Amino acid sequence: MDSARPVPGPALGRPSGGDGAAPSPRGAAAAPRALPRSVWALPPVAVLALLFLYPLALVVQQSLTPDGGGGAFDAYARVFGSRAFHDALGTTVWLAVGATLGCLVLGFTLALVIAFVPFPGARAVAKFIDVFLSFPSFLITLALLFLYGTVGMANGLVTEFTGAAEGPFHFLTTPWGVLLAEITYFTPFVIRPLLAAFSQLDTAQLEVAAGLGARPARIVRQVILPEALPALGAGGSLVLVMCLNEFGIVLFTGAKDVTTLPMLVYGKAILESDYPAACVVAVVNIAISVGLFGLYRVVSKRAGA
Template sequence: MTALLETPSAPATPERPERRGSLRAVAWTLPPVLVVLLIAAYPICRVLWESTTTKDGGRGIGTWTGVLAESSFRNALWRTVSIAVCSTIGCLILGTFLAIVLAFVPFPGSQLVGRLIDTVLTLPSFLVTLAFTFLYGTAGAVNALIGELTGSSEPALNFLSTPWGIILAEITFFTPFVVRPLLAGFAQLSREQLDVAASLGASPWRVLRSVVMPEAWPALAAGGSLVLLLTLNEFGIVLFTGAKGVITLPALIYTRGIVTFDLPGAAVLASVQVLLSLSLYLGYRLLFARLTGTRGES
């Protein structure tokens, strides 16, 4: 009777699977985090630390104040932003036109054009600049043809060494980065939605403006933000055009760090370049979140 009234002993609690799963997740997450810290965070911190080196070898903000006060920095910053913005606008216009034609205007050879656009994505940027030099340079094929037709020895086209030459080269190279996201966005449109809009008497322009483009805004924002980020940091096209009077921030960083060996000054310029890129990325994330949120609500 006494044995029946005794409380049975509680069984031993096994190890919680949640804790074991959390430890396993930490073990899988730690190596990628360490790799990111090694290849991304450490160089940025190293550049920031180098930018605080003063002329006498100490630490301070003297290098920052000196570099930011120079007119060459302000001119390079303005030139970098203006070229990036103009190139991005040109890529958005040309890329949207090409994507609409490839997606909704079938023609013989459209698949070949799409393959050529994909091929441009794999090429280095300086090849486009070299092609521009062979075609539109002062001794290029176009100037040679115009000289034969007009009998003039002076080159009719001489824009490669100007900001417009850089902008045209960047538009040519970076337009596929707008075309591909737009084609992916257009592929998600239902054909029935377009047929219904057309059957209700809507013109092709109205269907494009009211049906197609609202669905493509996230893809257009993604492509435009990517192009703006790439053109903001582009150096190869600026270098190979030979535009000595067009100094952008990447070109100024190269001059400071490699030519004059002013590493603290180059580190300040590189820090500004990193801040511009991070600000652009954060702005893109906010814009993309707003666009996707508005699309989900509608």
């Protein structure tokens, strides 16, 4: 009997040409290449350059090479040597620092009450703070004028009951009135991050401290305050920068003797048509704001905030 011979078939390792054939690398479709990340960054960078960097460059250029001629730093020497600039700089700094300290103290106190003192409507008050952040600054100033202005409600009540020719409240047109308006308007910018920080606080720590006999003041000082420091730093730095650049509050209070750096820019550019001097003051104001923000970032990074 003859032995069965094997049927010749396709060699191993070679495609048979049927359905199981491996595709040729040349025939495979090339996968689409993803666009580089730099391409996606071009549109926002272009918008930023057009709307912010280009006008800023024009301001810096006008401060160094004014259209009226002169040396590169003549406008800076003229502005830095003026008494008006020194007074505006001092007024801006002390108002910003004073308002920031007032907002920190008042904001921390109000945040403690809202977060840890149960009272009806606490949640509604917290919601109202979010809405308050959207209000324009001049609206708060107008409200204070209705209350404490020369013809406001407080002066009206005093003159009605006493028969005096005018009321005793005239502080809104002074630096103290501007300070009150800024503290009133910017305090919610401190309360909001504090409430967020307090919501993350472990209440068990408070219960343990209270169980050990610690008084509320000690609990606030040793338990709550350390947890609130990053939020206080964030809110305080934001308020400080915003107060340095605040224009509407000073304008709407009608405080003629209060001249800050933004008001000086307005006066030089609009009232005096001295555009080189206005650009110099604007550059100084921007440099102070950016420097404070950079300092805050360095400090917060080292603190681990």
